[in-house]
């Protein structure tokens with residue numbers, strides 16, 4: 055059973071993809087969903103063509119750039135604010151209601167005002183990504199800081215280690231697992247928000263391209279862009295998972311996951 | 315059928331009380347290995363023994379020898395690699411309906427979303443006993459393990475020993491013909507332990523159950539058993555099968571004070587140490 | 591000596607603790623009020639077209655949502671959200687159970703599920719619009735598709751990681767299939783399932799807004815985007831305020847329900863942490 059499960063899995067994976075593509079082709083040919091579903095082969099070849107153009111890579115690059123720079127800003131600000139919130143009870147309680155309110159509100163809600171102020175620009179996309187990622191990172195970081203072993207803190211204090219040094223050498227490493235998992239969770243969100251910024255805010259990148267293709271009825275292009283966005287999403291997910299493992303390989307939380 | 319060599323010491327000579335009763339549980343040439351290919355581990359090589367109806371058999375052996383594995387095979391949870399196990403002559407293929415199992419790891423055998431009473435009721439649901447019969451069984455089982463007051467508590471509100479007693483109560487309420495327990499009294503205090511041992515003797519008497527107990531406690535094995543199955547070595551084989559007989563009814567004070575008791579425990583201890 | 595020290599610090603804490611807690615509660619309530627007041631006052635004479643006076647926003651909020659557009663826009667949005675979310679959870683759990691039960695189907699479905707989960711759900715909205723048109727079904731289907739995957743995946747993962755000890759109990763006592771599923775496996779997986787359901791709710795909410803921003807004129811999302819495009823910034827702010835409140839309220843309701851359903855789990859965890 056155990057021995058068998060390895061190779062067939064790959065086979066099953068290939069079979070499932072083939073099956074899916076075949077089903078797609080059948081739907082497209084039969085016109086089951088109207089003429090709006092483009093033929094599978096056409097779409098795939100269009101996708102390859104799309105990926106072969108330098109221009110497309112510039113567009114993909116714009117989306118990735120918005121996602122990554124927004125994420126990076128969110129990490130810097132989120133970790134700094136999270137440490138502040140975690141260390142100071144006053145700040146923690148003062149910000150509690152605001153954070154609790156903003157946490158479940160997705161960035162698409164404030165998209166209209168951000169677009170109004172910043173216009174359909176790259177900066178708008180970056181800001182939206184930033185807003186979408188900063189709250190989860192901040193919340194997780196603060197939780198990690200609060201979770202710091204009080205014994206480690208006490209012993210640092212009793213050795214006369216300064217506040218800044220304690221923060222950097224004791225608090226930050228112990229909160230690292232929380233920060234790492236928050237980044238793993240927010241990286242795919244960053245990509246989604248970058249696409250949303252183009253789709254509904256007119257910002258540069260795949261989102262805008264998708265919107266244009268959709269409103270001009272170019273179905274093959276629409277499907278191709280969605281496929282590309284999916285591959286990009288897979289890439290973001292797997293890189294963030296691997297990166298978290300790499301960075302946190304020493305941490306007990308990683309070991310638990312591996313034994314599972 | 316083919317019992318391993320029986321030491322001809324004084325206590326072994328005493329005719330067991332159960333040989334005239336039918337064989338309820340029989341194990342023949344049982345072998346079990348986990349995994350396959352390179353990761354294959356042979357845990358049990360060859361075990362054979364028989365337990366007659368109404369008998370209490372204790373299985374003792376060093377840690378990691380495969381006692382839990384044996385019980386899971388008997389309970390039909392693991393397929394055998396070779397040999398056979400049978401209840402009343404019927405080969406065990408899946409979990410037998412006439413058997414109840416008390417697991418070694420009590421914390422992983424009670425559902426934390428059910429109260430003690432609901433946990434005990436769990437295996438009774440599909441028996442469709444009717445509300446009064448079911449309620450009386452639940453009350454009785456809780457009463458017998460001394461948890462009449464704790465029926466509405468959740469497992470995580472109970473101590474380890476109390477949780478294990480809930481697991482025992484669940485098995486009792488099921489009224490199995492064969493009760494199989496894996497180190498059931500390991501996490502209770504000495505006083506409760508004595509009480510549960512006597513409870514074990516009592517339920518055998520009252521319900522004519524056949525009981526198989528795995529234990530690390532040699533005194534417990536000697537006190538409870540009509541038969542001790544010592545297993546040892548890697549992969550595991552039967553080191554010795556030892557009939558045990560004391561004047562009935564047994565009692566914690568008088569039985570444990572018998573010279574034959576001390577003799578038996580010394581003997582088993584030696585066997586286990588040799589088996590390592 | 592050690593004991594004395596310990597009691598000393600606790601009593602110390604308690605003495606200072608009472609006014610401190612009061613201070614914290616004041617902060618929790620006070621800071622948002624102060625901020626809102628600051629917004630209100632500082633925006634009072636605002637002539638900045640992007641940031642109209644809060645008073646005007648609240649006024650528009652009142653005029654628009656209470657109750658002019660309640661029936662025409664708020665109710666359709668909300669019913670799409672609730673219905674889409676409910677269907678998605680139902681499908682996700684049922685699909686997850688089937689996949690967890692039937693290994694070969696799971697192997698078949700796994701790669702596809704993981705691909706479609708990685709696709710930003712909002713990117714699918716244009717596809718649904720093109721295939722299903724601009725009707726309400728499109729919005730509902732978009733919400734269901736976006737929200738089904740988190741629950742589905744969490745259900746499969748949750749069922750696969752049910753403790754083998756609990757499973758053995760179910761088998762050893764010959765529980766029926768439905769008992770094993772409903773009384774053992776699903777409850778054991780429920781903490782994980784609920785985590786997935788929460789993400790489903792968030793996705794449903796995002797896609798509710800996104801599907802309304804795509805070529806329709808009804809719904810809160812559509813009204814908010816249209817207000818932005820026509821530079822009616824007070825209306826836009828009113829829409830944002832309403833959407834934010836709905837997002838918050840939906841999540842808060844969910845967490846209340848979860849605390850109820852999983853009360854055994856949270857209490858057991860607390861117990862474990864304490865001992």
Ligand SMILES: Nc1ncnc2c1ncn2[C@@H]1O[C@H](COP(=O)(O)OP(=O)(O)OP(=O)(O)O)[C@@H](O)[C@H]1O
Pocket residue numbers: 348349355357376377378379380381382383384418
């Ligand atoms: N599912 C499994 N897969 C592989 N190996 C296993 C499995 N379960 C148990 N083993 C191995 O089988 C051997 C016997 O385990 P088992 O739990 O039966 O011992 P035991 O006699 O009950 O020990 P203890 O007295 O400590 O409970 C051990 O070496 C263990 O590592």
Ligand SMILES: [Mg+2]
Pocket residue numbers: 381382383418496
């Ligand atoms: Mg064991």
